[in-house]
Amino acid sequence: xxxxxxxxxxxxxxxxxxxxxxxxxxxxxxxxxxxxxxxxxxxxxxxxxxxxxxxxxxxxxxxxxxxxxxxxxxxxxxxxxxxxxxxxxxxxxxxxxxxxxxxxxxxxxxxxxxxxxxxxxxxxxxxxxxxxxxxxxxxxxxxxxxxxxxxxxxxxxxxxxxxxxxxxxxxxxxxxxxxxxxxxxxxxxxxxxxxxxxxxxxxxxxxxxxxxxxxxxxxxxxxxxxxxxxxxxxxxxxxxxxxxxxxxxxxxxxxxxxxxxxxxxxxxxxxxxxxxxxxxxxxxxxxxxxxxxxxxxxxxxx
Amino acid sequence: xxxxxxxxxxxxxxxxxxxxxxxxxxxxxxxxxxxxxxxxxxxxxxxxxxxxxxxxxxxxxxxxxxxxxxxxxxxxxxxxxxxxxxxxxxxxxxxxxxxxxxxxxxxxxxxxxxxxxxxxxxxxxxxxxxxxxxxxxxxxxxxxxxxxxxxxxxxxxxxxxxxxxxxxxxxxxxxxxxxxxxxxxxxxxxxxxxxxxxxxxxxxxxxxxxxxxxxxxxxxxxxxxxxxxxxxxxxxxxxxxxxxxxxxxxxxxxxxxxxxxxxxxxxxxxxxxxxxxxxxxxxxxxxxxxxxxxxxxxxxxx
Numbered sequence: 001x002x003x004x005x006x007x008x009x010x011x012x013x014x015x016x017x018x019x020x021x022x023x024x025x026x027x028x029x030x031x032x033x034x035x036x037x038x039x040x041x042x043x044x045x046x047x048x049x050x051x052x053x054x055x056x057x058x059x060x061x062x063x064x065x066x067x068x069x070x071x072x073x074x075x076x077x078x079x080x081x082x083x084x085x086x087x088x089x090x091x092x093x094x095x096x097x098x099x100x101x102x103x104x105x106x107x108x109x110x111x112x113x114x115x116x117x118x119x120x121x122x123x124x125x126x127x128x129x130x131x132x133x134x135x136x137x138x139x140x141x142x143x144x145x146x147x148x149x150x151x152x153x154x155x156x157x158x159x160x161x162x163x164x165x166x167x168x169x170x171x172x173x174x175x176x177x178x179x180x181x182x183x184x185x186x187x188x189x190x191x192x193x194x195x196x197x198x199x200x201x202x203x204x205x206x207x208x209x210x211x212x213x214x215x216x217x218x219x220x221x222x223x224x225x226x227x228x229x230x231x232x233x234x235x236x237x238x239x240x241x242x243x244x245x246x247x248x249x250x251x252x253x254x255x256x257x258x259x260x261x262x263x264x265x266x267x268x269x270x271x272x273x274x275x276x277x278x279x280x281x282x283x284x285x286x287x288x289x290x291x292x293x294x295x296x297x298x299x300x301x302x
Numbered sequence: 303x304x305x306x307x308x309x310x311x312x313x314x315x316x317x318x319x320x321x322x323x324x325x326x327x328x329x330x331x332x333x334x335x336x337x338x339x340x341x342x343x344x345x346x347x348x349x350x351x352x353x354x355x356x357x358x359x360x361x362x363x364x365x366x367x368x369x370x371x372x373x374x375x376x377x378x379x380x381x382x383x384x385x386x387x388x389x390x391x392x393x394x395x396x397x398x399x400x401x402x403x404x405x406x407x408x409x410x411x412x413x414x415x416x417x418x419x420x421x422x423x424x425x426x427x428x429x430x431x432x433x434x435x436x437x438x439x440x441x442x443x444x445x446x447x448x449x450x451x452x453x454x455x456x457x458x459x460x461x462x463x464x465x466x467x468x469x470x471x472x473x474x475x476x477x478x479x480x481x482x483x484x485x486x487x488x489x490x491x492x493x494x495x496x497x498x499x500x501x502x503x504x505x506x507x508x509x510x511x512x513x514x515x516x517x518x519x520x521x522x523x524x525x526x527x528x529x530x531x532x533x534x535x536x537x538x539x540x541x542x543x544x545x546x547x548x549x550x551x552x553x554x555x556x557x558x559x560x561x562x563x564x565x566x567x568x569x570x571x572x573x574x575x576x577x578x579x580x581x582x583x584x585x586x587x588x589x590x591x592x593x594x595x596x597x598x599x600x601x602x603x604x
Contacts, residue, residue: 257562
């Protein structure tokens with residue numbers, strides 16, 4: 001009974017580990033990947049969480065492409081509208097003192113359109129880069145899926161052994177309870193012995209599953225640690241790559257912002273530098289008026 | 303004949319002034335307004351040039367309203383597209399390590415939309431100011447039209463006198479040539495005298511128009527100088543007012559540009575500050591995984 005008690009306690013501990021929340025953390029280079037065995041024996045387990053997280057990485061990179069493409073479309077529409085506005089400014093009245101100002105508006109608005117078209121070109125190039133990454137990522141994930149197949153086997157193995165362990169424990173409990181009942185009720189020694197044989201067999205089976213579980217658990221932990229590291233590297237590279245793309249996106253947006261600022265400053269300078277005098281001067285030239293007051297004696301006449 | 307020669311020379315000078323390009327410049331405070339009498343006697347003259355130039359000022363301010371309104375429409379469309387893009391980012395997959403990044407994209411894109419909507423509001427306010435100016439300008443021009451009516455009369459007066467002067471000169475030439483011809487051909491003294499009376503009468507008429515022209519010219523110059531100054535002031539104020547509006551427009555565009563820069567910098571900061579670790583941390587929290595490695599002895603079990 002003392003031996004049984006010992007096994008029972010050890011098994012109880014393993015049961016708790018297997019049936020309750022069994023949680024594992026791999027800490028590596030400050031980057032952590034957790035896998036969750038809380039729902040062991042059900043479809044959704046720690047391996048699936050990590051595997052699907054990897055697959056979500058593909059959705060993320062596709063969505064980032066969508067975001068950049070949509071931003072590019074918006075910038076293109078803005079540039080087109082600006083080109084139209086520049087044309088409007090160019091078609092405004094060429095009459096009157098203010099008229100030459102429209103050249104400044106037209107030229108500045110055209111340049112603004114140019115800045116945004118420049119951004120569109122950069123974003124289109126970036127989209128090509130992201131699409132390349134999406135393809136590489138899909139290939140890498142396919143390769144990983146093949147390579148982590150033994151881990152999936154180890155997961156399925158520990159799941160089935162865990163179920164068998166539970167079943168053998170129930171059988172062991174039933175058989176020892178049955179033997180105890182017969183003894184207490186004063187059954188024949190033959191029946192008690194027969195129950196004893198069954199209880200002993202159940203104990204052996206139970207013990208063998210405890211050992212199998214321990215082996216499967218070691219194998220599972222080893223494989224899972226490798227795979228967790230693998231998923232961790234993939235995830236780390238994915239985020240780094242995504243951040244690289246966002247950095248490139250941000251840099252293009254930033255460059256355009258600086259260009260727009262320059263175009264705007266030039267516009268302000270041109271407006272400020274266009275004096276009333278110079279506008280009147282232009283009007284005078286366009287009207288062909290001279291600068292002499294009439295009434296002076298004309299040359300050749302005394 | 304000596305007297306005639308003198309008149310002839312003086313008249314010739316006036317003729318040259320009136321029929322050739324008669325140009326006038328009023329120089330005042332470095333601001334010049336020219337009026338052109340090149341086409342005197344035709345519909346289009348110096349007064350008309352200045353008067354229509356004033357009227358073109360109304361077209362300019364209306365066109366500036368159109369320009370700002372169109373820019374506002376473009377900014378509004380851009381803001382709407384940005385709001386839509388922010389919603390897209392908000393609807394992107396909430397699964398995977400990258401997912402929390404979309405919050406940064408969403409929030410930054412919403413703020414960008416806000417910057418452009420802010421510009422739309424400022425431009426709408428500015429449009430109201432410009433429209434007020436357009437109304438004031440129309441009133442001021444109407445008042446000016448009434449006040450410069452005497453100048454228009456002086457212009458029409460010099461135009462008609464100039465024509466009469468030309469006609470009387472031709473008549474004077476014809477009559478003196480006729481008197482000379484009769485004398486040379488040895489006509490009767492009676493016929494020569496009769497022609498002499500006609501020539502004398504033509505000379506008197508011609509002389510009277512030379513005087514009338516001189517008076518009309520003085521009057522015209524006086525009135526035209528006043529009116530030129532008037533148009534000059536209007537033109538000067540118009541350009542200054544237009545530049546004031548453009549300055550306000552530029553300031554709003556500039557403020558928005560600065561805001562956009564801040565939003566962008568915040569976006570870059572947020573992306574850089576979102577570490578791989580923090581993303582994994584968030585994933586762990588969302589999946590409810592713990593941080594303890596299984597296999598340690600559980601509490602309460604020896």
